[in-house]
Amino acid sequence: MLQKNIAEVRVFNRFYTRVTGLLDKYILHSNYTLPEARILYEIYHNENIQAGDIIASTGIDKGYLSRILKIFVAKKLVAKKRSVQDGRSVHLSLTTQGKREFEALNAVQDEEIKKLLEMLLVDEREKLVYHMAEINKILSKTIS
Amino acid sequence: MLQKNIAEVRVFNRFYTRVTGLLDKYILHSNYTLPEARILYEIYHNENIQAGDIIASTGIDKGYLSRILKIFVAKKLVAKKRSVQDGRSVHLSLTTQGKREFEALNAVQDEEIKKLLEMLLVDEREKLVYHMAEINKILSKTIS
DNA sequence: AAAATTGGTTGATTTTGTCAACTATATTTA
DNA sequence: TAAATATAGTTGACAAAATCAACCAATTTT
Numbered sequence: 343m344l345q346k347n348i349a350e351v352r353v354f355n356r357f358y359t360r361v362t363g364l365l366d367k368y369i370l371h372s373n374y375t376l377p378e379a380r381i382l383y384e385i386y387h388n389e390n391i392q393a394g395d396i397i398a399s400t401g402i403d404k405g406y407l408s409r410i411l412k413i414f415v416a417k418k419l420v421a422k423k424r425s426v427q428d429g430r431s432v433h434l435s436l437t438t439q440g441k442r443e444f445e446a447l448n449a450v451q452d453e454e455i456k457k458l459l460e461m462l463l464v465d466e467r468e469k470l471v472y473h474m475a476e477i478n479k480i481l482s483k484t485i486s
Numbered sequence: 487m488l489q490k491n492i493a494e495v496r497v498f499n500r501f502y503t504r505v506t507g508l509l510d511k512y513i514l515h516s517n518y519t520l521p522e523a524r525i526l527y528e529i530y531h532n533e534n535i536q537a538g539d540i541i542a543s544t545g546i547d548k549g550y551l552s553r554i555l556k557i558f559v560a561k562k563l564v565a566k567k568r569s570v571q572d573g574r575s576v577h578l579s580l581t582t583q584g585k586r587e588f589e590a591l592n593a594v595q596d597e598e599i600k601k602l603l604e605m606l607l608v609d610e611r612e613k614l615v616y617h618m619a620e621i622n623k624i625l626s627k628t629i630s
Numbered sequence: 631a632a633a634a635t636t637g638g639t640t641g642a643t644t645t646t647g648t649c650a651a652c653t654a655t656a657t658t659t660a
Numbered sequence: 661t662a663a664a665t666a667t668a669g670t671t672g673a674c675a676a677a678a679t680c681a682a683c684c685a686a687t688t689t690t
Binding site: 343344345347348350351352353354355356357358359360361362363364365451452455456458459460461462464466467468469470471473474475476477478480481482483484 | 487488489491492494495496497498499501502503505506509524527544545595596599600602603604605606608610611612613614615617618619620621622624625626627628
Binding site: 536537538548549551552553555556569572573574575576 | 636637638639640641
């Protein structure tokens with residue numbers, strides 16, 4: 343039985359990887375790459391976050407992150423503020439323009455999912471999100 | 487309502503990306519990349535499949551696929567056989583060594599999912615795969 | 631048989647990710 | 661408190677992964 347469950351999970355993984363892959367394509371249509379979008383997401387949701395925190399939550403290499411942040415600062419999307427308590431670290435925040443950009447990016451992603459959902463009947467959409475929520479519940483204890 | 491559904495799907499996507507990310511880590515520990523593993527999978531399960539079929543089922547770029555196949559042929563994991571009916575296309579198959587490699591890789595991946603499932607109660611596992619299968623059913627008409 | 635299509639390959643380039651060396655602060659410890 | 665060690669982030673050099681468009685050769689269409 344366990345063996346069968348494993349196979350079923352793998353079928354789903356393969357399938358869902360394709361779905362998210364298709365959705366990710368559209369982020370790439372925007373001016374941001376996937377890791378860039380993720381970094382904006384982190385800063386948007388955690389005002390004054392530090393680079394180290396982003397590394398911890400995303401697993402992105404620190405050198406790579408440093409470069410992306412440099413680009414964002416140059417584009418005036420992100421502001422760096424040296425910490426007063428610890429002169430080595432910097433606090434990151436989105437500028438007004440950065441927030442605007444992130445929100446626009448976010449809207450694009452919403453739009454893509456909207457297109458997907460619109461291929462479904464209202465009833466199917468409700469079922470879809472129900473099953474998703476159940477999976478979250480079941481698996482949440484495994485990934486912590 | 488649609489707006490709420492969109493948000494729910496995005497919550498799931500973020501969540502599940504983390505789950506698969508954890509699982510993928512172990513493939514990367516092996517000698518194969520994610521797309522490579524996927525390609526071996528396709529050939530293993532579809533003896534004499536053509537490149538075009540792999541493109542259709544995985545969405546991998548054809549140039550990229552061509553290169554990976556070239557490496558696999560060089561490593562003697564995959565054999566190419568020009569089609570007699572259509573001289574443009576080639577039929578792909580795994581060599582004995584290729585099959586052995588795939589099976590080993592497969593075992594590692596199964597093992598990882600097994601670890602995950604073993605954190606759950608039997609009842610939860612059944613529910614998990616049920617919800618996954620339902621999502622597959624609902625979404626299958628949107629992709630492809 | 632010329633034109634268009636199809637299956638696959640190749641070259642050029644971009645994106646993504648890694649590693650190690652380095653600067654500057656900050657903390658520990660002798 | 662000076663010297664050693666650790667930490668936060670930067671930079672350079674590079675490798676791997678992925679994409680794009682031009683291309684070749686066999687096949688089909690007209």
